[in-house]
Amino acid sequence: MAMSGRGRGRGRLRGRAGRAAAGAVMAMTVSLAGVACGSDSGVGPRDATGSAGPPSSPSPTLEWNRSPDSIAALGDSITTAFDACSLLSDCPEASWATGTSTEIDSLAQRLLPDPAGKTWNYASSGAVMADLPGQAQQAVARQPELVTVLIGANDACSADVSGMTSTQRFREDFTEAMGILRDELPKTQVYVASVPDLMRLWSEGRKSSQAEQAWEFGICKSMLRDPHSMTKDATERREQVAKRVSEYNTVLKEVCSTDERCRYDDGAVHKYRFTAAELSPLDWFHPSKRGQRTLARLAYEGITAK
16 A cells, blocks of 8 residues: 655644642641531531532533534545445445445434535545644544544554554654644544454455455555464564554544543444455455445444443
């Protein structure tokens, strides 16, 4: 897959305000004063006149909107539905996020009463996390109520493990993209899907001679090269890729957790055990139409969950 140039930016997530350190001391002082005065009231702290003040209220929390009215999709060839319909071609109508095919029942079709004119797909085949800030900037102009993100497989797929995106660089680029979305679209919600389990893909695909032939063209060599080899080097290579994917997912979870309008799928895509029928028979790597439908269902369940 084509690897795009990597630009570095300065976008940042906004931090949350800290709590007042004197709160505990103040509470203790008020409690001791109440005991000294013989007070048995649990109403709350009293002011200088001895009258009870109003009870404290918890800080308001943002409510997650489970029915957004517009969607922008960011990501890589999974979201463009590459090889889902024809060889070496995107098939946007079959995209799990914004597809229009009734065969897929995409996220947009499930969430929006009328998706026409309210969905935009900025995903790009071959994209890596370094490309996400640029995609985020494209989405800003549309002001969608929901942005979906599914990216990271290409960061782990390279000629060899030495070419994988570092976990730190992955974090920096994702943080930058989130910063752009939050700075420009403060009310937009972001749904982040986990990176698929590439080890599971290898384990399932290696059972097929067709998959082996397809993988000879160089798809994700870091994981899929010599699929039947069980030498120490081959095993360690696959384990390094699986470990890096796990680290990527940790980054997605941690960065997303710092944003009140971001929801991570809690590893749903990574945990899902995709079958051969859910992989494209053209390359045994990308999701088939059935696999795209599965991704749409997982996203819908995650976005509409309370």
